[in-house]
Amino acid sequence: MTLSEKYGTEIAEILSRYPVKRSALIPLLYLAQREGGYITEAAMIEIAGILKLTPPQVYETATFYTMLNLKPVGTFHIQVCKSLMCALVGSDTVIGWIKAKLGIGPGETTADGLFTLTAVECLAACGTGPMMQINDDYYERLTEEKVDRILADLKSTGSCALKTGPFMWPEPARNG
Amino acid sequence: MSAIEHMPTYEPVLLKNMSQPGYTGSLPDYEKTGGYRALRNILGKVAPADVTQLVIKSGLRGRGGAGFPTGVKWGFLPKDYQGPRYLCCNADESEPGTFKDRQLIERDPHQILEGIVLACYAIGAESAYIYIRGEFVLGAKILEQAIGDARAAGYIGKNILGTGVHADVWVHRGAGAYICGEETALLESLEGKRGLPRVKPPFPATHGLYNKPTVVNNVETLANLPHIINRGPEWFAAIGSPPKSTGTRIFCVSGHVKRPGNYEVPMGITFRELIYEHAGGMRGDKAIKAFIPGGASAPFLTPDHLDVKMDFESVAAAGSMLGSGGVTVMEEGTSMVWAALRLMEFFYHESCGKCSPCREGSSWLVQTMRRIVAKRGRAQDLETLSDLCKNIAGRTVCAFGDAEVSPIMSTLKHWRHEYLALIHEAEAAHLLRPEPAAKRH
Ligand SMILES: Cc1cc2nc3c(=O)[nH]c(=O)nc-3n(C[C@H](O)[C@H](O)[C@H](O)COP(=O)(O)O)c2cc1C
Ligand code: SF4
Ligand code: FES
Numbered sequence: 001m002t003l004s005e006k007y008g009t010e011i012a013e014i015l016s017r018y019p020v021k022r023s024a025l026i027p028l029l030y031l032a033q034r035e036g037g038y039i040t041e042a043a044m045i046e047i048a049g050i051l052k053l054t055p056p057q058v059y060e061t062a063t064f065y066t067m068l069n070l071k072p073v074g075t076f077h078i079q080v081c082k083s084l085m086c087a088l089v090g091s092d093t094v095i096g097w098i099k100a101k102l103g104i105g106p107g108e109t110t111a112d113g114l115f116t117l118t119a120v121e122c123l124a125a126c127g128t129g130p131m132m133q134i135n136d137d138y139y140e141r142l143t144e145e146k147v148d149r150i151l152a153d154l155k156s157t158g159s160c161a162l163k164t165g166p167f168m169w170p171e172p173a174r175n176g
Numbered sequence: 177m178s179a180i181e182h183m184p185t186y187e188p189v190l191l192k193n194m195s196q197p198g199y200t201g202s203l204p205d206y207e208k209t210g211g212y213r214a215l216r217n218i219l220g221k222v223a224p225a226d227v228t229q230l231v232i233k234s235g236l237r238g239r240g241g242a243g244f245p246t247g248v249k250w251g252f253l254p255k256d257y258q259g260p261r262y263l264c265c266n267a268d269e270s271e272p273g274t275f276k277d278r279q280l281i282e283r284d285p286h287q288i289l290e291g292i293v294l295a296c297y298a299i300g301a302e303s304a305y306i307y308i309r310g311e312f313v314l315g316a317k318i319l320e321q322a323i324g325d326a327r328a329a330g331y332i333g334k335n336i337l338g339t340g341v342h343a344d345v346w347v348h349r350g351a352g353a354y355i356c357g358e359e360t361a362l363l364e365s366l367e368g369k370r371g372l373p374r375v376k377p378p379f380p381a382t383h384g385l386y387n388k389p390t391v392v393n394n395v396e397t398l399a400n401l402p403h404i405i406n407r408g409p410e411w412f413a414a415i416g417s418p419p420k421s422t423g424t425r426i427f428c429v430s431g432h433v434k435r436p437g438n439y440e441v442p443m444g445i446t447f448r449e450l451i452y453e454h455a456g457g458m459r460g461d462k463a464i465k466a467f468i469p470g471g472a473s474a475p476f477l478t479p480d481h482l483d484v485k486m487d488f489e490s491v492a493a494a495g496s497m498l499g500s501g502g503v504t505v506m507e508e509g510t511s512m513v514w515a516a517l518r519l520m521e522f523f524y525h526e527s528c529g530k531c532s533p534c535r536e537g538s539s540w541l542v543q544t545m546r547r548i549v550a551k552r553g554r555a556q557d558l559e560t561l562s563d564l565c566k567n568i569a570g571r572t573v574c575a576f577g578d579a580e581v582s583p584i585m586s587t588l589k590h591w592r593h594e595y596l597a598l599i600h601e602a603e604a605a606h607l608l609r610p611e612p613a614a615k616r617h
Binding site (some may be wrong): 024089123124167 | 311
């Protein structure tokens with residue numbers, strides 16, 4: 001199915017937000033990777049048609065942004081922040097745990113296609129590091145125990161209650 | 177008495193609602209605290225130019241990094257221009273060490289939206305885009321929901337509260353690129369292009385989004401507006417370190433402290449107070465070795481600077497900058513060369529590649545730093561580092577160039593001996609290893 005067939009009304013709504021069509025490019029690329037986790041060439045060509053761009057113009061933008069995947073990634077994309085503030089509180093150790101538990105290093109995917117590990121730059125959660133993002137969710141103040149549970153929960157149920165947010169830290173006092 | 181009892185407390189402004197037990201940030205919750213009152217009192221009642229004057233009078237300066245006076249920036253928009261104008265709310269929050277906008281967005285979205293509509297009214301914009309970093313999936317959802325609620329209640333959209341004023345607001349998600357926090361890269365990205373900063377001038381005030389007059393303001397800057405309107409510019413101007421640094425700041429404390437997190441305090445308290453009182457002091461009561469006062473782009477400072485006041489001018493006089501408000505604290509024992517390398521790796525990864533001093537220079541800097549940290553450095557490396565830094569700073573399209581040399585330049589200045597120690601170790605090891613020097617890279 002093409003994107004237009006699948007997401008027709010959503011595409012129309014996205015286009016209505018901007019006076020210039022090209023602004024809808026990143027939103028449409030997100031749409032294209034919503035299901036499969038990555039953007040196919042066919043989708044880029046279709047988007048070029050919708051926005052009256054050339055396919056190279058779409059490709060040019062798509063290749064600039066780290067969150068737009070042009071290759072398949074695992075069902076769960078684990079992104080551990082390795083920037084300085086997280087490194088000060090142990091992010092390298094977290095990467096080590098995941099390596100040991102899943103047998104993959106940064107840039108690798110498990111053989112069953114379930115987990116991809118990436119070491120990424122700051123995700124704006126520096127006061128609650130070490131932290132990682134898995135797909136849409138943040139997990140903060142990580143300990144080895146938490147990492148174990150997150151990986152196990154994701155594997156068995158596809159989600160984990162340890163995800164964080166709406167974010168406030170320090171947490172507000174509970175009773176006035 | 178414990179340290180906590182001694183701790184000075186200040187009235188929070190931006191974090192006030194969310195500090196109340198049970199506050200969810202929903203529209204009814206926000207309205208109960210007096211939310212959207214500023215909008216009711218301003219739209220159609222006070223002339224847009226007078227709103228700008230109020231903001232100038234308050235002394236509010238941008239919270240995104242550069243600290244430019246907000247009302248003055250609004251005043252740069254051409255007065256007689258008839259076509260569309262735009263407001264962009266910068267919610268890219270990508271400066272390492274900074275995590276305040278995320279909290280403002282996820283916990284009190286209407287405070288930002290009210291600020292956005294007020295700013296739209298002042299500058300005559302009928303469309304606003306919130307450019308939010310792609311990773312903030314939850315934040316984008318919360319904002320979308322809040323916009324929907326505000327639209328239904330008549331605070332956003334066409335003919336707001338029956339005043340004939342239009343202001344629509346949309347969320348636009350970025351997709352993972354630090355540089356898109358730079359205002360002209362943000363505009364390029366919002367236009368569906370690669371996020372490459374534009375050569376300035378012209379400035380966004382005249383040639384911004386779609387080449388139209390545009391204002392870009394940070395989330396925290398905009399969130400201050402309802403309070404300035406409700407309580408008056410004099411009230412705001414009396415907080416902090418007047419006349420140049422007025423109001424509160426949300427400082428984001430990270431690193432080796434007992435209680436990292438966001439603390440809203442008046443500008444002008446000392447780093448010592450922030451680190452030792454609010455953030456609880458050093459983890460394990462170790463000695464402090466260094467701190468970064470304003471995000472990854474700000475030069476490192478030493479314990480000698482703990483009594484510097486946290487306002488724009490005092491931090492600049494100390495040789496650094498207040499920047500984005502991210503304060504990162506490092507304990508005794510942390511290698512400063514390693515820390516500078518970590519940040520250099522960040523900048524190397526994030527350079528957009530548009531101009532050669534930054535694109536090529538960041539690659540050379542990161543290679544040289546890696547070599548030194550891996551104890552394969554050589555005596556000339558320090559000179560190489562200084563030369564590279566001097567040839568990048570001030571010679572690039574955007575301020576990223578000045579930012580990326582800060583960690584190395586400042587650690588070379590204050591902790592040169594640590595670089596030398598690593599190089600001496602490398603040289604000594606090399607003497608034992610009969611390998612031609614040319615091969616060491
Ligand atoms: C490399 C670079 C990154 C930036 N990142 C951000 C950011 O993430 N958020 C932000 O508000 N401003 C950022 N800025 C500052 C913006 O260019 C701009 O000055 C700011 O959004 C203006 O808003 P303000 O006047 O309210 O501070 C960045 C600047 C540079 C040079
Ligand atoms: S200084 Fe760096 S980030 Fe800025 S435009 Fe040049 S290459 Fe891009
Ligand atoms: S340094 Fe890891 S989230 Fe900012």
